[in-house]
Amino acid sequence: MGRTRTYEWEDPAVTAAAVGHDSGLDFLRAVQGGRLPSPPVSAxxxxxxxxxxxxxxxxSLLPGEEHYNPIGSVHGGVYATLLDSAAGCAVQSTLPAGMGYTSLDLTVKFLRRITVDTGRVRAVGTVVNRGRQTALAEATLLDAKDRLLAH
Structure with a gap:
């Protein structure tokens, strides 16, 4: 018998319309606090x-079977999504009101497989350098024991 998963999300236009009105940090705090809807990808x-x-x-994410690739572990795209989100939002948290950003590239190195047995994983993004036009951020994907899964 097949497995099912049902989820809901809110209108992404509401959050998109709020981008740039406040600082990047205030915007992200509004999303985190539920004052603005989370993006649909997070649902x-x-x-x-x-x-x-x-x-x-x-x-953070609790891995489930719905994240699996055909060989029985979490798909690399899930790793990449978490790392891109952490790195991108780390940069966004430094931006003043009225300024936006976009990712220029993403390189992911996979070090350990993730399964449902791994438990909750977290992607930690930090800004390495921020100039006037570009910023460099890095992100690490860690398990509950702080073992490096990807970066």
Whole structure:
């Protein structure tokens, strides 16, 4: 018998319309606090923004079978989504009101497989350097024992 998963999300236009009105940090705190809806991708993959501070963002996910690839472990795209979210939001947390950003590239190195037995994982993003036009951020994906899963 097949397995099912049902989830809901809110209108992404509400959150998108709020981008740039406040600082990036205030915007992310509004999402984290539920004053603005989380993006639909977080409902699709079931991950959350757990921490945000100037130059830092932390997301977490409890791996489930719905995240699996055909060989029985979490799909690399899930790793990449968590890492991209953490790194991107770390940069966003440093932006003043009226300024936006986009990712220029993403390189992921996979070090350990993730399964349902891994338990909750968290992606920790930090800004390494921020200039006037570009910023460099890095992110690490860790298990509950702080073992590095990917970066």
């Amino acid at each position: 699709t993959l079931d991950f959350t923004l757990d921490e945000v501070a100037e130059g830092r963002a932390v997301f």
